[in-house]
Amino acid sequence: MSCVFYPQVSSSTVSHQDQEILTYITTTGCSLSLVALVITVVLFVTNRKVRADVSMKVHINLVIALILLNLHFLPSQWVAAWSSTGLCLYAALSLHYSLLATFSWMALEGFHLYLLLVRVFNIYIRRYLLKLSLVGWGVPALIVSLVVTIDKGWYGRVALDNSTSEICYIVNPTVKMVTSLGVFGLVFVFNMIMLVVTVRRILGLCQTKEFGQRERHKAKRGVCTLLGVTTLLGITWGLVFFSFGYLTTPGLYLFCILNPLQGFFIFLWFVLSLRKSGNSATSISSVTHNTNS
Template structure:
């Protein structure tokens, strides 16, 4: 391994590698640190090296790794004065400040020099970027691969820093967003719990990283209480998924009984048609019930938040979601079995296609249209509450993702909530008058794809659940 130092060096040490860096560090502008960091990144990435090289200055440690053969990942350790990789066959550096684990997914070749640097700059003026003097130890860690723009990694880059913090602060992993010239958390997870002697920033891209200290005036008792709240939020997230699954089951039952309804109606078996009609009515009511319970659950998450402990919560939801439709259908069967049977899709034509469903118009209006109208009204209100909560959360999000990324995630979330609450079913109210054909087409297309939309929502939820680690209770509430 080749190692160079700038301080106390002879003229031979001022090589083409070190001279531009020394000049840049000596003439750096304290009032524009973002530009200095960008210049540093460019100089290091453009530096030509024939072998793995380590550089050390007064406040900068850099390591330029030259891959040889297939890239299988890389671990780099660095102290205040030196940096080296574990692939070199040497022991870890003394007084390690930062440890980097780079994934195999980088796929760096012999022309793709991997650049690591650790830069300490206590004199920098970050006031224009809201971070001021809140960067932990005024330290930034830079990572890049020459000739590649690394982002969207499936195997995350893990940056572990030696770390101590008092009870009045909490850390947040951030990176330097060169588009907004600000610090952002997008794509980075903060893996840390109170009492740990290190913190890990797990990110899906390469750039300049830092740990931002945020004031958190919490006592030890408060921290313990918030830990319990975080655990409750995890349980609540599991319950949310189970509520979604029950709605999915109701939709499956609805489709299973709706699809053969026309075929059964064409047969001569009254008993089978009666069964299909009753089952179709029950499945439809169960779907409406679970849509309403999705709205109730969303209300508890967004509005009540803390004081929502309900004993055997999921069991009680299931009794309502599956039991109430059974009671309604049973009453109809007891008082008038003839309400179920063959029904023409279009009553204006005698030879219209028939299905097995509710024959009595009054029963149909009260037990389906009436019930759904009530569910739709409540869930539209809950959708409005959700939009309002998203807007209010943005006002308090100081160091967040870029506006475009945040907007995409908000839109996806609102589309998911719209699907779960069954808002698209409201198109049935627009299937009359001049909007008859348009309303019917939209109603059929969107509601036929509701199960598919929910499947996508499940995938997003499972991916998010697998990626996130334990965070503060406020973060957990926001994510839920």
């Protein structure tokens, strides 16, 4: 993702050798994440209990957005080098849309976790998933449609920093900054606010005498879940704001190591969630058996 997001604010101080290494790291990480994300979808589809979980349905939408992002990002240089203008326009539109959809579902993850942990652990919103989907998939489509309607020439071949390679993306620097970095900035600030508010709320509940031991344990577990998931869903992208001057190259390396592996990290978290769910079901079954005996 570094090619479509990070170099927009990086300087030209990155050497050609570093650029090649970063490209290799990014490609390897994205490929690994793509495989892990596809496996995650398969696990979701084949597990009836997981499919019934509303939270998992929210997570799987982010997984699908990341799959689309990786699918359109990995062949981006090949498409720019060998494709026609029409195909390049499609590739640029798809890459922009999938990137915005990823940001959108990151924000919805923060919103969902806030409702789940802060709203007294009980929430019911009519057609909740439908409304989330309209925002998660609809807002990115609206932004891309607006850009291409104003001037489809804003999409085309873009040269990478210190490289002869090109990708199909947004040509206009201002449009690129506003619709990519600007959108992510809003998502990043929103998720950080949700994280702080939720942690403060849960820690406050844990300190009250009326808060039972069972609820206190559930709250602590919720905080751990929130910290883990929110860290995976956008916090590392914030490295883009700390990559100026002497920090440009180290920031790029951190960014290109952590972010392309985001899908792989989500896969690990998903597998751990399945194991915890299985252990909980086993424990409940054991307690029921003992009680009946």
